[in-house]
Amino acid sequence: MILTVAQLSESELLARIFPRLHAGTSMLLGPGDDAAIIAVPDGRTVISIDTQVQDKDFRLRWPNGSTSTGFDVGWKAAAQNLSDINAMGAVATSMVVSLTLPSTTPVSWVEQFADGLSAAIVALGAPQCSVAGGDLSGGSELVVTVAVTGSLDGREAVLRSGAGVGDQIAVCGNVGFSAAGWALHESDHAPDSFTPALAAAANLFARPEPPLAAGPLAARAGATAMMDISDGLLRDATRIAKASGASLDLDGAVLRGLARGLEECAVVLGADSLTWVLTGGEDHGLLSTFPAGVTLPEGFVRIGSVLSKDAAEPVVTVDGQNFKSADSGALGWDHFAV
């Protein structure tokens, strides 16, 4: 007999969740009242929200036999929200969490979700961030929404709109691994057949590792524009191009170098590793621009340059050419395309 959420009252379920939630130094009032209270030393709150939906963003059971555990989904919820704060050059201060749960959801899944959320906060390097509250609802499919707040600690935020002509374009963190891992989950290659390289990609899809120290580091180093790569390098670079009104050119040789780490996955799946690098989202690496003279902070790799600002329609090119995917021509992830 698996204990399901339908067998507990809301308060009984909350009593199991609360002790598992990470409490950081910024929390002035924690869960249990109508709202929580977070310290905001510099007078500005950075805020974002992100949702994962069952069978869209994760499957409880994948074609290759993998499962997305509550721990995995909690980790990923934390990672992608922490990444949005990182991408502003800020540090996370709190999360509030909404879970929509089918009545058949095992209580252990919810407990593991709370564990994964808290584990990621600490392991990814955001121990000051608290899980400050949440909401539970019933529904026919699992939906996980996290809103996250952050502090700029007196710095200016790094927006998407600041890229200047001649700036270096750089990435930090993994690029394309989550996409390769997703393709493995959707394949018929069982996890027990994975080589270390395949297991690494699969794990980075299940539990992404955004480089949380790098956002504030880039801000202090003078980054002119920044965002996290959540929908694919080309699609997200196009967002910086449009916001900054500047065209971006990427260096194919460097990108092919980044793709080499995915070559073993690509061979196994008959896929194109460069397409993963250019269109794969959800690794939550950082895409940043820096003035030409700046020494890139540790962990950043130069992948191109910001070109003219006079084009009518800012574009992103690779070695001066428009990129065509070997697979489909798609630029990256769109939540509603059919």
Added chain:
Amino acid sequence: MILTVAQLSESELLARIFPRLHAGTSMLLGPGDDAAIIAVPDGRTVISIDTQVQDKDFRLRWPNGSTSTGFDVGWKAAAQNLSDINAMGAVATSMVVSLTLPSTTPVSWVEQFADGLSAAIVALGAPQCSVAGGDLSGGSELVVTVAVTGSLDGREAVLRSGAGVGDQIAVCGNVGFSAAGWALHESDHAPDSFTPALAAAANLFARPEPPLAAGPLAARAGATAMMDISDGLLRDATRIAKASGASLDLDGAVLRGLARGLEECAVVLGADSLTWVLTGGEDHGLLSTFPAGVTLPEGFVRIGSVLSKDAAEPVVTVDGQNFKSADSGALGWDHFAV
């Protein structure tokens, strides 16, 4: 041909939403980047999150022929989140919104949602509050999550835990109207047959009117404990009793007085109006305690007193008796009870 969300790209859908979102004075950076930035003058952010799920919290089409429009769902999302901030004695500063949308969702529903959200913010008296960002996902049912931030403007928050022996218990705003309105929606009484009293209850269920000025007013008047009534007066009063370690006794005559405004609905539906007052949620009125000597702020009605703090298990009674619902004995709304 109805334009559905599946026919637009995410950026096309966002372009239709952004111009409809209310921008208040506290927004330093609005939607469009990885996160938004909100001004926090007093160094503390109050934060909460709340979710509505299709066919749990609302139906697109009700048994009596009513519809929940996008405007209604947006209004309610704003109202219940603004209420959580109000219940702390704070004023709202920002919302971030996550929408999970079936691909068949008409674009007009999403646009009306944005309109209802923004309209409620202004009409309910929170014009300083901005819709600062959001997230869109696909899913099999509509799920609407809003996270809200607020500012205490230098005041102390009013928690659930501060009720003291001898305190007056008071409510402000509607009590039981939303429950009566819900019962009408679930009945076979068509909206075009409604008398003004029935229409008022139905409208307050669709678009609740939390008394947003009253939270800060109560805080300034010295309220010792406060919460909004979202799950039913008895259930929520029990939360204050437990958090404060004190038993609460309510005045049956006053509660029957509050129920009189629901009598016409009760007769039409063969229901018990006092049960609606005691167990009906989602009006988002305020339940507060004040020291014995304090003159209650405008809009508050005294409904009882805080009794001893020495009971092993703090309880809520009506005229010294435990309440038994005429209908089911239930105390109020539980999100997982089956």
